[in-house]
Amino acid sequence: MKFLNINWGSRLAAVVVVWGATAYHYINTGMSISMIAFTLFVIAYALKNHAIPKVTLHKNILWAFVVFYACLFISTLFHLDNTGNMYGGSYSFLSYVMIPLPLFMILYIGWEHDIRKTVCYTFVTIGYAICGYGIYEYAAKHMERLDSFYTSPPHVGIMMDVFIPLTIAFICYYRDNIFHLAVMSVLLVLEAVTLVLTQTRGAMGALSIAIFITVLIFLFRNQIAMGKTRRRLLGMGAGLLVVLALLCSLRFGIHDPYRMQGADRPFIWKSSYHMWEDHKLAGVGLNGWKNAYDHKYQLEGSREFKKNVHAHNTWLIFLSTGGILAFLGYNAYLILMGMYFWKRIRIYALNPFSWCMLAVFLAFVLNGLLDETFSSTSFGRLYYLAFGITLLFERWDTLHSEEKRV
Template sequence: MYWFLPLFLMFYLGRQADVKYAAVSGAILSLFVSSLNMVYLGYLLLHGQKFAGITLSRMGAFLRQPNIHAFLLLGVLPLLFCAFRDKTIRSNRLFFALQIMAAVLGLWSLWKTGSRGGMFGFCTGGLFVFLAVYFREKIGRVVFAFVLTGTILFSGYLFFGITPGNHGYDDTIRLRMLSFSYDMWKDHKLLGVGLANWHAEYVGKYVKEDVVRKAAMEYYMARIKKTNEKFSAKNAANMQKAALKAWSRVYMPHNVPAWFFSATGSIGGIGYVIFVLFYLYMLLQKLREQPGNWMLAAGLWIFLAINIHGLLDAGITDKGIARLLYLMLGLGLSYACVDKATERF
């Protein structure tokens, strides 16, 4: 509930005054600040500086974990792109130029995070909103389903090849996380293990050491084959030891539905599904009624993007991400309830 409070605050503020231009100005400023820090980090890395968890191919502004930074970008970039539909903004050349520059820097930053989930969520959410606005009649439903399905399949393949960094090993780790979380849910189907107990239960009972050791060994063998190194039993043992140590620091399964089902059981997991479906239905209904309301469209886009990315990472289980999502939902819904939108898509 504490993380949810920004929704009520921004809903109230949005009802009191027309704050959409202030919101866009804040998005532009935040993107300039964070993206310029990404440029600075890239400069330092090129000159030999080292930072824990940050590489030249995968960065997060202010040394933030790249995937978390991608989430934060998803919370502001859709607002900026939807605001391009506003005639008042387009008529102000200086502001419009700054908006374009911030959008380009933001997209570059999203790519530099190397987050496939972030890019996939951004693109899929944007396509969903675009089709929801332009194909509201029955004839558009077939087009919508066809294009969306094709985009999902194609983007999943495409982003594997164009995002910076090596993701193959990460993918197998996520699959094991899901497998171990599923085992946890099977033992605690109704109520789960409890939010505060998840880490201890996961590491103590459900992380299978033999599976982790085998995977680490496969990774080591693939690496020495690629680099033509000689096999070293000591290095192989160290690789397995490091893998087990890394698993001891896992505090979430990098999948929001898996987190809720394993931590809070079927009751909490179904609650999360209802939460997503309810907001999706409500936002879509409001957008059909007010297709020119670009603040509402931005709220739907952000909601979709963050929850899609949440299938591969922390999502709303992270405090900062949850607060940003609820803040933007509050703004979008305030414009849905009081139709202040004068522009049309």
Template sequence: MDLLSDWWKQTEPKQKMAQIIVFFMVFGFSTMITGASHGIPMGLGIIYILYDCIQKRSLSGFAMPGKLWLGIVVFLSSVVLSSVLLGDKPSIHTAFQYVYWFLPLLIMFYLGRQADVKYAAVGGAILSLFVSSLDMVHVNYLLLQGQKVALPVPGRLGAFFRSPNVHATLLSGVLPLVFCAFCDKKIRFPKWFVALQVAVIVLGLWSLWKTGSRGGMFGFCTGGIFVFLAVYFRERIWRVVFALVLTGAILISGYVVFGVTPVSHGYDDTTRLRMLSFSYDMWKDHKWLGVGLENWRKEYLGHYFKEDVVRKAAMRYYMAQLARTNETFSAEKAAEVQQAALNEESRHEMPHNAIAWFFATTGSIGGIGYVFFVLFYFYALLKKLREQPGNWMLPAGLWIFLAMTLHGFLDIGVVDKGVARLTYLMLGLALSYACVENTAERF
């Protein structure tokens, strides 16, 4: 434990406090065990910032090249603007909630400018993976013993009984950080710490598999492949971008046609394609302002959900099953399959695609704002990675941003409060290290 004792003796109290807060913020936001697990450290972060700003009589801790703020400002402003222009009060309220979810980025960025917090962030990520994976191991053990466990999705696990897809996204928000930490010589020096890293990575990858989230695996793997190529082919980076697009197209095709997970994903994987089609119809009728952030489900069921299309798809699925099993056709069974399809596809609250969500609910104004946000920070982090080859926090930040964003193209993404806050938290961490290459110059 010399590492911890040396840190305690050598670190100034102010920097120590910033690092402790970051440790618990990363842990709390990536596990979400209770509201207090992320609310308390965020509150402490706000108190720290207020005290520091008052003491310095300055807001210099937020100093960042203005262009690096552009992506988030354009995105959130476009969402609020479209909602205000639409005039739907519930949607306006939700739009301002989206702005509130952005608060962890500001806190993490400020703390990252006060102290070298990367080791604290890695420690929080390791504890998060360990605790959440142990919970999944426990539930998996109960299932193997034949005990009945109420799961959010049958056959798929999520730590602390949350949605498997949400948990897969949270895993994508911390696993890359622990992976990239191997590049740090200080972390590699204590052998026991390296063994701990390896152990939690194995547990984290097993947990990701047990979520059964193809979007989570797609985002994590594609992001990792791209970052690896970007690091080793920095001077030919745009060839790597092309390779990413090609790889993504192949993997998405495999996702749609085959799937790569240990459990079934429902009666018909074309469900989400139909939701995208219905959301596209929704956008065509409300091109500029959308239907409102609180109105997607109401509009979906009231005007765009096509029962005949769903019934035909269910019948095709049923007939394909008969062909595989050589069973005889049953009108009663066919009706059951069709009704199950209608029940399944009418229960959704959003189209399981963040781009479709923002275009349908906030129109072209909010949709373009979200696309700009994604492309802006992808380019900004990629550019900084080229400029600062020795800063391992940048590939970690880019990997996390890609993994969580790509998963959002196949699921909920930043539409979910917990996912959004962790995305912003990690983006703030990466941006704090993007501002200055030499950490000795930071404090």
């Protein structure tokens, strides 16, 4: 039976893992279902007497994880009076450890089985569902901002910071297949419309600047292989994207001075900074931010008091909750990962997935100035899923290239 075949099992498990990493806000058990599917695949893989896949990651990635989580763990040791800082809290050491799970699950499943098309089709289907339903709901209900299956427009906006670069990579990779090219090109348009309709200015600005920087680096590294006209067109297109994002940001906030000033962000940033001033080495505890903001550090004039609020800044959430230890760990993580992505585009200079992931990484770093990205469970899972997908495409391309040489 085909469904008992390990190849079919790997495809089914991949579908569930990809879906689970995107389902956080409309079904809270999405990731749990993914983990169950992955566990069943691992058991089936072992029963078939297959050797454990020897998944390898670049040393920069491994060191980034080691340094980051070591700093988080040490800072947590100062707050063991509240077990929620270690496990069980909205923010805890264990919750941070589990954020990269989609990366390792998708690599384990696809390391020895070519699941690239399955992953691509699943991702594209989810993209169509999010964008299609979101645009339909926005038009039918005359909504002010699009939120699709999710309760928050910014959530969908930040998701598009991952979906759009990955869709562009799929378009470049499958450009010789007319059907794939048409389907993914339409999806790219829908994703751009979705991003605009969410009116998420931070996501639009971060993505446009990230793409602009990525294009400039690409043009610099491939200036000999590309004609002058093509280089100019790409550069002008990237610059135009930044200008359009700026104009959209002004358009969405021009009638609301409160929003133009960043809404409650200045209040929350000050509160987070004051938390760190009082607890410089290890912060208030990974799970202590919400409780601390609702009480001692809530500033007069804030509209988000006792609401489902967050720090609106990835650096500040680590600084306030984990102190200097977590802050240094996060910065070390960014530096090591940045070095990895730089090496990656040098080795795989013509692989679209290398450039795609560089753009996603830059977008998350930039958007982290205004919202939580790497510290967010939902966004982090999606980021690491995309990371794993791009690594699989590079791995199988490398294997096929080596086979052709032989």
